[in-house]
Amino acid sequence: MLAKCRKLKVTTMPKDDRDLLELFKEELDFLEKGGYGRSVRTPWKPTSAFQDSLTCINYGYPYRAHSCDECHLIDFVPAEKRAETIPCHHIPLDKKGETVETLEMEDNQQKLEKAIKDWLRLRIRQMEEERALRELDFLTAQRD
DSSP: OOOOOOOOOOOOOOSOOSOHHHHHHHHHHHHHTTTTOOOSSOTTSOOOTTTTSTTSTTTTOSSOOSOGGGSGGGGGSOGGGTTSSSGGGGOOOSTTOOOHHHHHHTTOHHHHHHHHHHHHHHHHHHHHHHHHHHHHHHHHHHHO
16 A cells, blocks of 8 residues: 655744734835934944844844744745845845845945835735735625
């Protein structure tokens, strides 16, 4: 008798229990209010997209208290880039595949922040549409 072998794909949920839609809305608001400009407390230290905002699961820690695997942003990082030091800097932000890392090399803060804002607006719109559809499906199912 042959036993059928099944490969199970085990996925773990991020330990970051914050609402991703709200997180992205807050990040967009942060960027629209000045974003990643130099810090008043540490003007000599450059800021880092995603890492220096509340979006980062490690924001406010002087060290990495959490693995980047626990962050919501890891889902947007290509699999081959997830082992990078700062995985969220490898999220493709547009159709050309530009990332925070590639845009930071250009040293154009306005272009970088515009790309992140555009990416956030797209993700927010997609999430809102998905939630609206789920709500509609739920309401339709309750009526039936």
